[in-house]
Amino acid sequence: MSTKKDWGNRPWSVEFRPAKPALPNTLDFAVVGGGFTGLSAAARLKRLSPEKSVALFEAGTLGAGTSGYTGGVALAESAAGDLPGLGDVLAGYSQIMRELRVNADLALPGCYELARTAPLPDSPIRWLDSGDLCATKEVPGGTIDPGKTVAGLASAAEQAGALLFEGTNVEEARFSAKVELQTTAGAVSAEKVLFATNAFALELTGLQGAATPAFTTAVMTEPLVESVLREIGLGAGKPFYTVDLPYLWGRLFGNAVVFGCGLLFFDNWRGLNTLDIAQGEAPAVFTSLERRVRGLHPLLRDVRFTHRWGGPICISLDWRPIFRRHPQSRNALVLGAYSGHGVAQSVYLGAWAAEVLLDRKSLPDWP
Secondary structure, eight states: OOOOOBOBOOSOOOOOOOOOOOOOSEEEEEEEOOSHHHHHHHHHHHHHOTTSOEEEEOSSSTTOSHHHHSOOEEESSBTTBOOTTOOOHHHHHHHHHHHTTOOOOOBOOOEEEEESSSOOTTOSOEEESSSEEEEEEEESEEEOOHHHHHHHHHHHHHHHTOEEESSOOEEEEEESSSEEEEETTEEEEEEEEEEOOTTSOHHHHTOBTTEEEEEEEEEEEOOOOHHHHHHTTOTTOOOEEESSSSOOEEEEETTEEEEEEEEEEOSSGGGGGGOBTTSTTHHHHHHHHHHHHHTTOGGGTTOOEEEEEEEEEEEETTSOOEEEEETTEEEEEEEEOOTTOHHHHHHHHHHHHHHHHTTSSOOOOOO
């Protein structure tokens, strides 16, 4: 898989590189995809069954996909709302991170839902954005540092005994009694496999036609003084997202503000591998977003932007996460397509997937 891409200068980095283990011939469990989902699953598998062999395969570097380029807004429900049996995502996520001793700068102050009608009487946010944009509701939520999350989960998985392979693309899977994976480093046979590639490798995961890859954009301002943050309605440090259009989301990162919106769509997921945000339609999208932010509030009129970046998301047809067995094998699971709500869900459901692979838990009953 080509990785010639430039998704911009995200404000965090993944400060972890795994050891370079030898490729085994056989495995109890293989995990394909080195983002939040795959790393959470690998760590959970080894914690619950340390005697089992676990290897994770990532085509690029850990966190090189959605997880390392997300905006880091953690929410409680799926993009389709609550789902039967989903449980308390934020509580589960927090518990998993504590168990794995991962410090990802998790903060859960709540999250504002914004709209252009029916504002809360005490809405701290009052912006001009295709109407009067105000807080209409506060929901559970918060923020993380994506770079620290990837690094922490990877470290926890490796310390537990999982083998982490970077730069090792899984090119083909053959399904029989076992799952035979052909990787760029050689062939390996696994008893069970979790495919956690999200917007990538849709043919491999069986998600072509069931999910759509897209690319979302974000910018970050220079650090703002506390008085300005209070005046523009972000003094409490709560992230936000709109529930009507045009869409806008954001969060604080330190005293800087991240704003995001917009989607670029692809006919084929491979377009993500060659996307350069300095070319094509992307520059106009970033310029439009920066202009929009400067128009939200008088105190943002002359704000300077220090970062432009974006990352992929995978959107299912009904906006629900896809968590199911691979169409060609009961020994393989497919998990992803969080439709923009994957920061907490991916870790939470990744751990759930590990328990399904170990026959300790059932798949959720979602259509």
